[in-house]
Amino acid sequence: xxxxxxxxxxxxxxxxxxxxxxxxxxxxxxxxxxxxxxxxxxxxxxxxxxxxxxxxxxxxxxxxxxxxxxxxxxxxxxxxxxxxxxxxxxxxxxxxxxxxxxxxxxxxxxxxxxxxxxxxxxxxxxxxxxxxxxxxxxxxxxxxxxxxxxxxxxxxxxxxxxxxxxxxxxxxxxxxxxxxxxxxxxxxxxxxxxxxxxxxxxxxxxxxxxxxxxxxxxxxxxxxxxxxxxxxxxxxxxxxxxxxxxxxxxxxxxxxxxxxxxxxxxxxxxxxxxxxxxxxxxxxxxxxxxxxxxxxxxxxxxxxxxxxxxxxxxxxxxxxxxxxxxxxxxxxxxxxxxxxxxxxxxxxxxxxxxxxxxxxxxxxxxxxxxxxxxxxxxxxxxxxxxxxxxxxxxxxxxxxxxxxxxxxxxxxxxxxxxxxxxxxxxxxxxxxxxxxxxxxxxxx
Numbered sequence: 548x549x550x551x552x553x554x555x556x557x558x559x560x561x562x563x564x565x566x567x568x569x570x571x572x573x574x575x576x577x578x579x580x581x582x583x584x585x586x587x588x589x590x591x592x593x594x595x596x597x598x599x600x601x602x603x604x605x606x607x608x609x610x611x612x613x614x615x616x617x618x619x620x621x622x623x624x625x626x627x628x629x630x631x632x633x634x635x636x637x638x639x640x641x642x643x644x645x646x647x648x649x650x651x652x653x654x655x656x657x658x659x660x661x662x663x664x665x666x667x668x669x670x671x672x673x674x675x676x677x678x679x680x681x682x683x684x685x686x687x688x689x690x691x692x693x694x695x696x697x698x699x700x701x702x703x704x705x706x707x708x709x710x711x712x713x714x715x716x717x718x719x720x721x722x723x724x725x726x727x728x729x730x731x732x733x734x735x736x737x738x739x740x741x742x743x744x745x746x747x748x749x750x751x752x753x754x755x756x757x758x759x760x761x762x763x764x765x766x767x768x769x770x771x772x773x774x775x776x777x778x779x780x781x782x783x784x785x786x787x788x789x790x791x792x793x794x795x796x797x798x799x800x801x802x803x804x805x806x807x808x809x810x811x812x813x814x815x816x817x818x819x820x821x822x823x824x825x826x827x828x829x830x831x832x833x834x835x836x837x838x839x840x841x842x843x844x845x846x847x848x849x850x851x852x853x854x855x856x857x858x859x860x861x862x863x864x865x866x867x868x869x870x871x872x873x874x875x876x877x878x879x880x881x882x883x884x885x886x887x888x889x890x891x892x893x894x895x896x897x898x899x900x901x902x903x904x905x906x907x908x909x910x911x912x913x914x915x916x917x918x919x920x921x922x923x924x925x926x927x928x929x930x931x932x933x934x935x936x937x938x939x940x941x942x943x944x945x946x947x948x949x950x951x952x953x954x955x956x957x958x959x960x961x962x963x964x965x966x967x968x969x970x971x972x973x974x975x976x977x978x979x980x981x982x983x984x985x986x987x988x989x990x991x
Contacts, residue, residue: 733776782876812867
C-alpha cells in the first residue's frame with residue numbers, strides 16, 4: 548500500500564491540481580489584464596473618437612457648402628467627400644479588435660489629405676503621432692510630395708517611348724504614375740510623383756533626376772524635323788510642369804524646376820524658357836507660347852509639321868543657348884498650382900465654328916474664369932475643345948462640359964463626353980502613398 552502513493556492515483560491527482568491551477572491563474576490573469584488594459588483602451592478609444600470626430604466635422608462643413616452651392620466644388624471633390632463620409636460610417640468603432648481598423652483609418656487619413664490638397668486648404672488633425680516616432684516621421688516626409696508632368700512630342704515611335712521609360716525606371720524614388728498617349732495628336736504625357744526635401748539640399752532631387760533622364764532619352768531618340776501631329780508643340784520635349792502636392796509648397800517645386808532648367812540648358816544645350824513660379828516675374832505659359840506662334844498650325848490639315856523655321860529665337864531663353872536646333876526645338880518648364888486638362892470632343896469638321904466655341908468658353912474670351920481653351924482637330928470628323936483648368940477646385944470639367952454643350956447647341960453641333968488626360972490629385976496621391984515603388988514598377 549505504501550508504494551501506491553507514487554502510483555496512478557497520485558499522478559491523476561497531480562494532473563487535476565495542475566488543471567485547476569491553470570484555470571484559476573487564467574481567470575485571475577484575465578481579470579487583472581482587463582483592469583490594467585482598461586486605461587489604455589479608454590485612452591485609445593478617446594483618441595480614435597476624437598480623430599473620427601475631426602473628420603466628421605470637416606465632412607459636415609464641406610457638405611454644407613455643397614448644399615448651399617452644388618457647383619462650389621468639382622464633381623471629383625464631391626465624390627471624395629462622399630467617400631470620406633462612407634468610411635466614417637463604416638468604421639468599426641465598437642469592434643476595436645477588428646483587424647481592419649488600422650487599414651480603414653489609414654485610408655481615411657489619406658482621403659482627407661487628398662481632399663485638402665484638391666481644395667488648396669491646409670487642415671491637419673493635431674492628434675497625429677509626433678515626428679519623433681521613426682515610422683511616423685517617414686510618413687510625414689512622404690506627405691511632402693511633388694508632381695511633374697512631362698509632355699513629349701511623340702506617341703507613334705514605340706522604340707523612343709520605351710527608351711524614355713527605361714531612363715525613368717533608373718530612379719525608383721520618382722516613379723511614373725500615369726501615362727497618357729494620343730496617336731492622333733502624336734503626343735504623350737507622363738506624370739511622375741516623388742517626395743521633396745523639406746529644405747534645400749545639395750543632394751539632387753529624385754524627381755529632377757528622373758525627368759532629366761527622360762528629357763535626354765527623348766532628345767536622343769526623337770527628331771522634331773520628322774514629326775507631324777495635330778497638337779501644337781515647340782520642341783521634342785514640349786512642356787514640363789511641376790506642381791506641389793501634399794505638404795509641399797509652390798516654392799519647393801519652383802526650385803526643382805529651376806534646377807532642371809539650368810541642367811537642360813547647360814548639359815543638353817536646349818533653349819529653355821521658364822514660367823509660373825519658376826520665372827522671376829511669374830510669366831504665364833500661354834504668353835511664352837504666343838511669342839512662338841504656338842497656336843497656329845504651320846501646315847495644311849490643321850497639322851504641326853517639322854521643327855522651328857528659324858535658328859534664331861523670338862524670345863531670349865532663360866537657360867541654354869540663344870540658337871535652336873531644328874531637330875530638338877525648345878523646352879518650356881514651369882511651376883504652378885495644380886492644373887487639370889479636360890478635352891471635349893465636338894462632332895464637326897468646321898474648325899472655325901469650334902474655334903468660336905473654344906474662345907467663348909475661355910476666360911480670355913469672356914467665358915469661364917481660369918479656363919484656357921483652343922480647338923484642335925482630332926481625326927476626320929472630330930474637333931476637340933482642349934482646356935487647361937487653372938483653378939479646377941472652382942471650375943472643373945463638369946462646368947466646362949455643360950458650357951461647351953450649350954455653345955455647340957447654338958452652332959447646331961453635337962458634343963461627346965469629355966475626358967481628363969491625367970489622374971486627379973486625389974488619385975495620384977493615393978496611387979503613390981499606397982503603392983510600393985521599391986520594385987521600380989510603373990503604375991500605368
